[in-house]
Amino acid sequence: MPNHENAPAREATPDRALRTVLGKPLADPQQLPPQAHPDEPTMGAIRAIFLDVDGTYANYGVVPEGHVHAVRAARAGGHKVLLCTGRPLAMLSESIVEAGFDGIVASAGAYVEVDDEVLLDRCFPAELASRTIEALDAHNAAYILEAQGSLHVAPAAEERLRDIIEEHFQKSPDGCAMGSSAILGNLSVTTNRADVSFAKVSVFDAAIPVERIAEQIGEGIAVVANSIADEGRHSGELYQRGISKADGVEVASARLGINREDTIAVGDGENDLEMIAFAGVGIAIEGSPPDLLAMADHTAAPPHREGLVAAFADLGLITVCPGGLDGQETINPRLYRRTASNIAAGDLPDDGEQDSQ
Numbered sequence: 001m002p003n004h005e006n007a008p009a010r011e012a013t014p015d016r017a018l019r020t021v022l023g024k025p026l027a028d029p030q031q032l033p034p035q036a037h038p039d040e041p042t043m044g045a046i047r048a049i050f051l052d053v054d055g056t057y058a059n060y061g062v063v064p065e066g067h068v069h070a071v072r073a074a075r076a077g078g079h080k081v082l083l084c085t086g087r088p089l090a091m092l093s094e095s096i097v098e099a100g101f102d103g104i105v106a107s108a109g110a111y112v113e114v115d116d117e118v119l120l121d122r123c124f125p126a127e128l129a130s131r132t133i134e135a136l137d138a139h140n141a142a143y144i145l146e147a148q149g150s151l152h153v154a155p156a157a158e159e160r161l162r163d164i165i166e167e168h169f170q171k172s173p174d175g176c177a178m179g180s181s182a183i184l185g186n187l188s189v190t191t192n193r194a195d196v197s198f199a200k201v202s203v204f205d206a207a208i209p210v211e212r213i214a215e216q217i218g219e220g221i222a223v224v225a226n227s228i229a230d231e232g233r234h235s236g237e238l239y240q241r242g243i244s245k246a247d248g249v250e251v252a253s254a255r256l257g258i259n260r261e262d263t264i265a266v267g268d269g270e271n272d273l274e275m276i277a278f279a280g281v282g283i284a285i286e287g288s289p290p291d292l293l294a295m296a297d298h299t300a301a302p303p304h305r306e307g308l309v310a311a312f313a314d315l316g317l318i319t320v321c322p323g324g325l326d327g328q329e330t331i332n333p334r335l336y337r338r339t340a341s342n343i344a345a346g347d348l349p350d351d352g353e354q355d356s357q
Contacts, residue, residue: 052267066306093182105248168229210236244274
């Protein structure tokens with residue numbers, strides 16, 4: 001089991017004074033229903049499933065058909081399914097949310113929405129935002145300031161940023177950059193970025209490693225690998241220290257009245273560690289970082305093999321049969337494997353490459 005003593009601490013409840021980007025009312029934390037005792041899992045309970053997007057639910061921004069069917073079948077059975085992603089709302093295309101979800105945890109836990117109600121919406125404090133932009137600009141970084149309703153890039157970095165993102169998504173198995181549209185389509189070239197409120201920063205290129213930029217920014221900042229296009233140490237994601245996806249799992253499951261032991265988290269990246277550790281059941285995608293694989297209870301096949309179908313079936317969330325999911329959705333069951341048994345990858349056809357993050 002990896003040592004997580006230095007992992008960022010989570011805030012237990014949302015701050016009542018937090019602003020909302022989309023103008024929706026912020027829930028009063030005192031109105032959140034009490035959570036059931038986490039040591040008492042319930043038989044046949046409604047489960048809350050939290051899905052990372054890149055490399056878990058989608059591959060290069062494209063959601064496989066089997067995953068759409070699995071989400072719909074699980075929800076039809078009464079379970080709650082939520083996206084839990086490092087992306088802000090502005091990076092979630094219609095195709096990503098098409099299946100229908102009970103809520104979204106965005107910006108790696110900075111934003112939480114359940115049943116169209118905003119429960120958390122945390123942006124960088126002004127002083128931290130100023131230090132962050134100054135350090136990034138000093139090292140000629142190509143980065144996006146991510147708000148829930150907008151994405152911002154510096155004029156001097158726009159062309160370089162677009163080239164990097166398009167090149168990454170062209171690595172998809174079909175060679176199509178379709179997944180890049182959710183990012184580039186909402187990108188605003190912003191000269192005065194000091195006036196922008198943002199929840200997270202995605203860095204796609206910089207003159208020095210992003211870890212060193214984080215050190216120069218100083219107190220209040222943390223860094224993980226870029227979950228959309230990991231280009232090595234000169235790319236990454238900057239977020240407020242103390243915020244994680246586990247915040248979203250905790251707050252959303254409390255709002256839904258679901259026991260912590262009845263939560264399921266699925267992910268493949270560094271920013272999924274806390275939620276995998278927090279959830280009642282943690283599932284890591286094959287090829288995830290070693291710490292995440294060690295933390296998880298199960299593994300699942302990557303999205304190009306529609307691994308969530310087998311994972312959902314193994315946990316009793318859906319039924320896979322020759323006629324389809326729960327007798328309604330038509331699928332090809334031979335592509336799916338059981339996650340708990342860790343069947344070797346060679347036992348099934350490898351029909352494409354996986355988005356590494």
